Amino acid sequence: MSKFLLLISRRNFLMGVLTTIFGFLSVPNKAFAAQQAGDKKWSLSNSQWRERLSPQAYKVLREEGTEAPFSSQLNDEKRAGTFLCAGCELPIFSSSKKFDSGTGWPSFWEPLEDSIQTKVDYKLIVPRTEYHCRRCGGHHGHVFNDGPRPTGKRYCNNGVALNFQTNS
Ligand SMILES: [Zn+2]
Numbered sequence: 226m227s228k229f230l231l232l233i234s235r236r237n238f239l240m241g242v243l244t245t246i247f248g249f250l251s252v253p254n255k256a257f258a259a260q261q262a263g264d265k266k267w268s269l270s271n272s273q274w275r276e277r278l279s280p281q282a283y284k285v286l287r288e289e290g291t292e293a294p295f296s297s298q299l300n301d302e303k304r305a306g307t308f309l310c311a312g313c314e315l316p317i318f319s320s321s322k323k324f325d326s327g328t329g330w331p332s333f334w335e336p337l338e339d340s341i342q343t344k345v346d347y348k349l350i351v352p353r354t355e356y357h358c359r360r361c362g363g364h365h366g367h368v369f370n371d372g373p374r375p376t377g378k379r380y381c382n383n384g385v386a387l388n389f390q391t392n393s
Contacts, residue, residue, distance in 0.1 A: 267313050267361035278312065285383040286312045286363035289346070289355065294329025297384020302331070306391040308382075312363035315340060317387065318380070324373055331387065333380040334372045343368065356380065 269277070274287050284290035299308070308318040308331070317340045318333045326332035339359060346355040346367075354368045365386045372379030 264360050269361075274312075279385070281385045282311050285386045286358075286361075286365075289348075289364040290383075292330075292383045292385050296329075297331065299331045299384035299387055299389055300329060302389055304389075304391050306389055307337075308333075308387040308389055310340075310358040310361060310363055310365070311386050311388050312358060313361035314388065315358055315360045317341060317358065317365065318382070320392075326372075326379055326381070328381060330366065331382045331384050332372070333382065334374075334376045334378055336380060341365065 271287065275283055278286060281292065285292060302320070302323075304320065306320050307316045308320070308323075309315060310317050316337050318336055322333045322335045324332055324334060336356075341356045342359050343354050343356045345352050347353075355364065356366060356368055357364045363386060364383075366380060366382040369379045369381060370377060
């Protein structure tokens with residue numbers, strides 16, 4: 226192989242590696258951005274969201290903040306009902322799949338079908354799986370693999386990101 230060809234193939238190899246790495250890193254964020262724009266009705270500006278939400282809910286839903294543990298009364302909510310997204314009222318969880326995780330955040334072992342989407346976040350360096358409302362893109366919490374049966378999942382949700390509706 227001539228020096229020229231060797232140089233070309235090395236460059237291609239390097240580009241391939243870089244494309245793979247950056248492609249991998251950017252996929253979750255791309256999916257999130259696309260989803261946020263997905264439902265036009267819920268593609269609101271930051272100031273529109275500020276008008277709709279309390280400052281605490283805005284911080285969590287739109288800026289991926291985390292509320293203080295044991296700060297939400299929904300942590301102790303034990304009535305039969307449905308937990309809705311505080312951003313757009315999409316039903317996210319059923320009370321039948323809520324459990325007491327002892328963490329101070331409302332916890333569930335399974336979301337309702339087609340209610341959330343996930344992405345990996347690296348905010349605490351260790352990768353965690355973030356989940357957000359499928360419809361308005363609002364951040365709700367993180368999902369961990371230390372939940373109870375049958376799923377073994379723990380959806381750790383900010384209470385301020387949810388509204389509760391009792392079954393009537
Ligand atoms: Zn929503």
